[in-house]
Amino acid sequence: xxxxxxxxxxxxxxxxxxxxxxxxxxxxxxxxxxxxxxxxxxxxxxxxxxxxxxxxxxxxxxxxxxxxxxxxxxxxxxxxxxxxxxxxxxxxxxxxxxxxxxxxxxxxxxxxxxxxxxxxxxxxxxxxxxxxxxxxxxxxxxxxxxxxxxxxxxxxxxxxxxxxxxxxxxxxxxxxxxxxxxxxxxxxxxxxxxxxxxxxxxxxxxxxxxxxxxxxxxxxxxxxxxxxxxxxxxxxxxxxxxxxxxxxxxxxxxxxxxxxxxxxxxxxxxxxxxxxxxxxxxxxxxxxxxxxxxxxxxxxxxxxxxxxxxxxxxxxxxxxxxxxxxxxxxx
Amino acid sequence: xxxxxxxxxxxxxxxxxxxxxxxxxxxxxxxxxxxxxxxxxxxxxxxxxxxxxxxxxxxxxxxxxxxxxxxxxxxxxxxxxxxxxxxxxxxxxxxxxxxxxxxxxxxxxxxxxxxxxxxxxxxxxxxxxxxxxxxxxxxxxxxxxxxxxxxxxxxxxxxxxxxxxxxxxxxxxxxxxxxxxxxxxxxxxxxxxxxxxxxxxxxxxxxxxxxxxxxxxxxxxxxxxxxxxxxxxxxxxxxxxxxxxxxxxxxxxxxxxxxxxxxxxxxxxxxxxxxxxxx
Numbered sequence: 333x334x335x336x337x338x339x340x341x342x343x344x345x346x347x348x349x350x351x352x353x354x355x356x357x358x359x360x361x362x363x364x365x366x367x368x369x370x371x372x373x374x375x376x377x378x379x380x381x382x383x384x385x386x387x388x389x390x391x392x393x394x395x396x397x398x399x400x401x402x403x404x405x406x407x408x409x410x411x412x413x414x415x416x417x418x419x420x421x422x423x424x425x426x427x428x429x430x431x432x433x434x435x436x437x438x439x440x441x442x443x444x445x446x447x448x449x450x451x452x453x454x455x456x457x458x459x460x461x462x463x464x465x466x467x468x469x470x471x472x473x474x475x476x477x478x479x480x481x482x483x484x485x486x487x488x489x490x491x492x493x494x495x496x497x498x499x500x501x502x503x504x505x506x507x508x509x510x511x512x513x514x515x516x517x518x519x520x521x522x523x524x525x526x527x528x529x530x531x532x533x534x535x536x537x538x539x540x541x542x543x544x545x546x547x548x549x550x551x552x553x554x555x556x557x558x559x560x561x562x563x564x565x566x567x568x569x570x571x572x573x574x575x576x577x578x579x580x581x582x583x584x585x586x587x588x589x590x591x592x593x594x595x596x597x598x599x600x601x602x603x604x605x606x607x608x609x610x611x612x613x614x615x616x617x618x619x620x621x622x623x624x625x626x627x628x629x630x631x632x633x634x635x636x637x638x639x640x641x642x643x644x645x646x647x648x649x650x651x652x653x654x655x656x657x658x659x660x661x662x663x
Numbered sequence: 664x665x666x667x668x669x670x671x672x673x674x675x676x677x678x679x680x681x682x683x684x685x686x687x688x689x690x691x692x693x694x695x696x697x698x699x700x701x702x703x704x705x706x707x708x709x710x711x712x713x714x715x716x717x718x719x720x721x722x723x724x725x726x727x728x729x730x731x732x733x734x735x736x737x738x739x740x741x742x743x744x745x746x747x748x749x750x751x752x753x754x755x756x757x758x759x760x761x762x763x764x765x766x767x768x769x770x771x772x773x774x775x776x777x778x779x780x781x782x783x784x785x786x787x788x789x790x791x792x793x794x795x796x797x798x799x800x801x802x803x804x805x806x807x808x809x810x811x812x813x814x815x816x817x818x819x820x821x822x823x824x825x826x827x828x829x830x831x832x833x834x835x836x837x838x839x840x841x842x843x844x845x846x847x848x849x850x851x852x853x854x855x856x857x858x859x860x861x862x863x864x865x866x867x868x869x870x871x872x873x874x875x876x877x878x879x880x881x882x883x884x885x886x887x888x889x890x891x892x893x894x895x896x897x898x899x900x901x902x903x904x905x906x907x908x909x910x911x912x913x914x915x916x917x918x919x920x921x922x923x924x925x926x927x928x929x930x931x932x933x934x935x936x937x938x939x940x941x942x
Contacts, residue, residue, distance in 0.1 A: 452740050
């Protein structure tokens, strides 16, 4: 145990400035999110009679709710900025912690020392990565919890543990993105051996990797999505696609159905008719539009899976970094 | 390792960089256990490359190397266990103190003798709480040497650690190295292009030039076997310019006067250069 603590102390000393700066940034963001959370909760508690999500143009708000609604809307807007841009923290923390893990030793010449004092570069790197992953987990773990709390305050009537509201912008996926970026940072840093170029290239590679992971997870989700229509009560589901099921049972995408100039008249339940008269009479439907969704109740499972795939991609990259580090020169 | 047993071996070792530049051109060298061997040669002679192949930083293009009988490219871990290494510019970690470096070494190397290294540094009055980068060049080199000595490895490879040191720091460094090697019975290979510095400390001499071994002998035998002639000589190794501008010949055998180690090295470097030019 004392060996691990000594390693952590020495690792921290080697990266103290970036860790402190990142910690400060995360602390400020976390503090602001908690402040916004308290604002939203305060307004909600003071005005339990108000439904802040009603459209003022269509519904008459109870007396006193208009001012409260404005305040809530303002706080909601600010909170949304944080949630929508929270992904930056995941990638930023992962890259800034990951890039120097190997690249700095190569750039500063200390790899000569570390790689000859230690008998195994792989073991050295894994211990470096373990510390980096710990930093990422601590910094982003707190942020992940706070984004969930903020999301819950923004949607007081929803159970966000069973809802895809703000999906991808809150919770453990933020930590997973940090692990992915950490893996990219270590690998690119090990290949280039220079910190600044590795950071810049790492930004691009992280973007590409995340796009690939998102695509893969999206395909996976699509394969498990169920057909539904907008009016169905599915909590806050994850929307993964839409299409048209013809009366014959054949499924077409929206593009395939409407692409050749096909016109259709739609009823409230998504049934499609060839003419307005048929639609009015709900007679001889030619098909039905549908949406592909994953019900909100599957949120924990789907997000855990997405997080595992994202972090797993990062871990694969870390193994790649170990291979590169084992073979490359220390300069 | 018993005295005389080969500890560092290079067999037909050749190393080519970027497909064109040959840093080493087929080296056969076997260094026995014990004592300090000076690896001398001009810049770009291949000294660092040779040492780095033993450390496992450079892969031979041809041939093989062994450290204590182990090929570092087949079993790096076992080879490194026998090695202590001082790099060309002893870069220490920015955010770590001297004491932290000792802690780090203990973390990285099982059996690292922290007390031994600490005592060595204390004898030199190097403050343990000072940041690595706050030390003078000489002190940084001493810390790097202490880290290598603390491994208690039987073989020490020192890659031009004296290059950036002032004369006093060089003298101190060599004193510590000599003392440690004699005391521990280790084998050290010290590369340098400053011959006068190694004359007092080294037992053996390897002259490396244009990627080849030009001379490998004990310092005593090398000096005894050579002399200087002021005229052309049938046993001349090569001729080169004396400090006064005249031409002198390094002779294998008896000449006009005895040769200094500097002159022996210069003679062999000149012979290597003329051979390369002829080729």
